[in-house]
Amino acid sequence: MPDKSTREEFFPEVYEIVKQIPFGKVLTYGGVARLAGRPQYSRMVGQAMFNAPADLHLPCHRVVNHKGGIAPNWPEQKELLIEEGVTFKKNGCVDMKKHRWNTELLLE
DNA sequence: AAATTGACGGTTA
DNA sequence: GTAACCGCCAATT
Numbered sequence A: 001m002p003d004k005s006t007r008e009e010f011f012p013e014v015y016e017i018v019k020q021i022p023f024g025k026v027l028t029y030g031g032v033a034r035l036a037g038r039p040q041y042s043r044m045v046g047q048a049m050f051n052a053p054a055d056l057h058l059p060c061h062r063v064v065n066h067k068g069g070i071a072p073n074w075p076e077q078k079e080l081l082i083e084e085g086v087t088f089k090k091n092g093c094v095d096m097k098k099h100r101w102n103t104e105l106l107l108e
Numbered sequence B: 001a002a003a004t005t006g007a008c009g010g011t012t013a
Numbered sequence C: 001g002t003a004a005c006c007g008c009c010a011a012t013t
Helices: A004-019 A029-035 A044-051 A076-083
Strands: none
Touching: A004 A029, A004 A044, A029 A044
């Protein structure tokens, strides 16, 4: 059988990880990529989110970039995080120092 | 087939 | 601490 596109194998993996993000926590695209086993696929994670259907109940609003900022053209993500108790810095970036999910602790 | 783009990360200046 | 550049992978034009 022909090798499946990277999407077919990477996307579902990303969805599983994002769904495992605890309440009131945030994770960077690179963090999700690393848990997925592809630390360099940070971009694909973003593409996965954009392609992520709402049917999966995917808390993509808990996924932010390493700048602590949110996705372009999606300002409501910030509101959703605030609603979960996440604190934003003055420049509009999430306080990664406190809300970044301890992914390295789970890698064992 | 080649070049460009994209919800990014990390390092260097 | 902030700014800029390079590097990564896949999809699209």
